[in-house]
Amino acid sequence: MRKIAALGALAALAGALSLPSPSLAAPREAPELEVYDIFFRKVNDYGVQLVDWQGYLANPSVELTVRAPRVPGITYPLKVDLHAKHTSRLMLNLPSELTATGATKSFTLTGPYDREVVRLAIHSKQGAGSDELHQWVMRTTDATGARRTQTMPIRVQQDEKTPLRPTIPIEFDYRYDTITGYFSDPGVRKAAEQAVKNWFAFFDLEPFDTVPAGDEVNRLPGNDWQNEVEASNAKPYNGMYVFFRGIQTPYSTGYPTVNGKFHTRNGEPTPYHRSTTMILEYDEQLMKLFTSLKDEDWYKTDLGRYIDVQGLVMHEYGHAVAFHSDWAGMRRYVESRGGDGQDVVDYQGYPVPLDTSYHVPGDEPYWDRLSGQNGGWRHHFPVRRWELTKLTLLIAENAGWKLNRDLTPFLKPSIETASLPEAKSGAAYDQRLKAKGGVPFYDWQVVRGALPEGLTLDRFTGTITGTPAKAGSSTFTVQLRDYDKLSAPVTREYTVSVGG
Numbered sequence: 182m183r184k185i186a187a188l189g190a191l192a193a194l195a196g197a198l199s200l201p202s203p204s205l206a207a208p209r210e211a212p213e214l215e216v217y218d219i220f221f222r223k224v225n226d227y228g229v230q231l232v233d234w235q236g237y238l239a240n241p242s243v244e245l246t247v248r249a250p251r252v253p254g255i256t257y258p259l260k261v262d263l264h265a266k267h268t269s270r271l272m273l274n275l276p277s278e279l280t281a282t283g284a285t286k287s288f289t290l291t292g293p294y295d296r297e298v299v300r301l302a303i304h305s306k307q308g309a310g311s312d313e314l315h316q317w318v319m320r321t322t323d324a325t326g327a328r329r330t331q332t333m334p335i336r337v338q339q340d341e342k343t344p345l346r347p348t349i350p351i352e353f354d355y356r357y358d359t360i361t362g363y364f365s366d367p368g369v370r371k372a373a374e375q376a377v378k379n380w381f382a383f384f385d386l387e388p389f390d391t392v393p394a395g396d397e398v399n400r401l402p403g404n405d406w407q408n409e410v411e412a413s414n415a416k417p418y419n420g421m422y423v424f425f426r427g428i429q430t431p432y433s434t435g436y437p438t439v440n441g442k443f444h445t446r447n448g449e450p451t452p453y454h455r456s457t458t459m460i461l462e463y464d465e466q467l468m469k470l471f472t473s474l475k476d477e478d479w480y481k482t483d484l485g486r487y488i489d490v491q492g493l494v495m496h497e498y499g500h501a502v503a504f505h506s507d508w509a510g511m512r513r514y515v516e517s518r519g520g521d522g523q524d525v526v527d528y529q530g531y532p533v534p535l536d537t538s539y540h541v542p543g544d545e546p547y548w549d550r551l552s553g554q555n556g557g558w559r560h561h562f563p564v565r566r567w568e569l570t571k572l573t574l575l576i577a578e579n580a581g582w583k584l585n586r587d588l589t590p591f592l593k594p595s596i597e598t599a600s601l602p603e604a605k606s607g608a609a610y611d612q613r614l615k616a617k618g619g620v621p622f623y624d625w626q627v628v629r630g631a632l633p634e635g636l637t638l639d640r641f642t643g644t645i646t647g648t649p650a651k652a653g654s655s656t657f658t659v660q661l662r663d664y665d666k667l668s669a670p671v672t673r674e675y676t677v678s679v680g681g
Contacts, residue, residue, distance in 0.1 A: 211321040211329040212255050214290075217246045219666065220624040220640075227641045228317065228334035230622040231303045233310060234590045236345050237379045238569035239552035241620045242274070242302035242561065243664055247319070251293050256324040259290040265301060265335060267315040269480045272562040274300035274553070279480040279563050283315070300553060300561055303337055305568065306476050307375075308344045313337035338621050341589050347381035349388050349420035357401050357412050363427035363461050368472035369490050370425075373459065375474060376494035377423055380502050383574055385585040388419040389444040389451065397422055397456045399438045404429045414456065422456035423501075433493060435459045435501030437508065452509065452581035457501035463488045482565040484558070492566035496556055503577035504539040514579040515539065525575045530667055533576065541573065549573070551620065551665060594619030594663040596673040604649045604679045610636060614643035619663030628672065630657030633679050645677075652681040 216224050229243055249255055265271035266283040277286035288297045301317075315335040322328050353374055358364040364373070397414040401424060414422050437454035444453040463470070471487040473479075482489040506512050514522055519532035526532055533547050541547055543557040549570035553561030556573055571590050578584055584591060597615040604610045616623055625643040632638060633655040636647040643661075656676045662668065 209327045211323040211327045230336045232621045233339045235588045239554045241551040242300040245299045248296040260322045262320045264318040270304040272302045274561045310339035310342045345382035349386045352418045352422045357426045361427035372472045372490035373494045376491045385583045391419045424458040427461045433462045433497045435498045479566045496567040503580035508580035510579045592618030606652045620665045622664040624662040628660040649679040654678045
């Protein structure tokens with residue numbers, strides 16, 4: 182009896198060990214969320230792609246939709262915490278936060294048909310750059326406390342971003358900064374000069390006829406725009422001459438010099454004023470200067486407490502270089518409420534009027550539609566540094582400036598691959614179609630005809646791969662769409678011959 186009882190106890194113990202213990206079972210996870218782009222592609226595995234355009238201006242954002250799979254057993258609500266990770270230059274649409282390691286954002290999905298539209302963008306990098314790889318981290322917590330973490334890559338294309346410099350010389354004159362001495366600070370001076378250069382880097386200009394020393398006469402205001410002083414150029418120049426002066430009240434701004442003289446080229450008159458002025462003013466009691474030019478520092482700016490010199494000058498100097506009634510073309514643009522700015526209408530989809538102070542209105546729908554910014558106080562993204570936008574430059578063109586249309590912000594999407602090489606039956610084939618222009622994160626599809634049997638086209642990369650099954654010839658049409666909802670698709674026809 183004792184032996185039988187012992188054997189029974191051992192059998193019971195073995196049975197218990199073979200069954201999963203509730204305390205040792207794998208914890209239940211929250212559902213795996215799905216992320217779709219504007220082409221209804223599920224991007225969880227591939228990730229997303231951003232672009233850092235040439236020059237220093239607000240980059241396009243990509244729009245993504247986050248939702249839960251429509252399967253039974255999900256316990257709502259689902260709390261989602263996003264982190265666009267690895268660089269402070271990444272931004273998520275409001276409400277969101279900027280941090281040294283990237284942007285963060287939280288939202289809640291309340292049911293199976295709820296979804297969240299998320300915009301993702303990256304702040305521009307000054308000068309040249311190489312392609313970047315960052316990470317999208319998404320942490321989901323369901324109503325029971327179960328969790329799941331998902332990641333996907335964020336690629337930033339910078340392969341065409343090269344240093345841009347003004348094509349005309351720019352002379353800066355600080356001799357008249359006698360009231361506040363703001364520009365005696367090397368950081369202020371460097372940030373201000375860079376902001377001015379960022380404007381002229383987009384203009385396609387040649388040097389003008391030389392203006393003799395002392396020939397360009399201007400009048401600079403004092404505090405409260407009283408007690409003006411007469412100024413003139415200290416030396417000859419054949420580009421743009423910029424007077425800087427700090428005052429104490431009431432505001433910062435810029436303006437072109439109106440003295441009846443315009444630049445000439447080979448003796449022929451041009452529509453360009455020969456000099457401009459930038460007046461810098463800020464409340465020293467309420468705000469401090471922020472002058473870092475490091476792009477990883479831009480997020481530190483707080484417009485309620487710090488004056489970002491580069492951003493402030495970039496905005497206010499815009500009045501000197503274009504957004505001012507002293508530019509005849511801008512007067513016409515304002516009088517027409519943007520109706521005669523055809524390039525603006527083509528880009529934005531509708532006229533963009535300026536208000537009475539020659540600003541782009543601060544409310545939608547007048548923000549730059551690709552970047553979601555307008556150079557003012559309200560954007561889709563957290564407000565930090567005032568930036569140039571593509572819309573701003575297209576409007577500035579009405580003042581008479583010629584934009585460099587070869588720069589990536591102004592290129593229309595196009596398929597660059599002219600033809601495809603022959604394939605061989607039974608041999609691996611790998612060819613990537615190339616494109617440029619528009620807003621990359623392209624969508625590739627075959628819209629007519631068919632690829633040779635055995636080959637497929639990757640919608641994300643434009644790569645044709647596989648192993649052809651048999652000899653023959655196939656003609657097909659490939660369609661390219663860029664990440665601009667208003668862009669027209671472009672197509673190209675190819676023929677691939679498969680040899681025996």
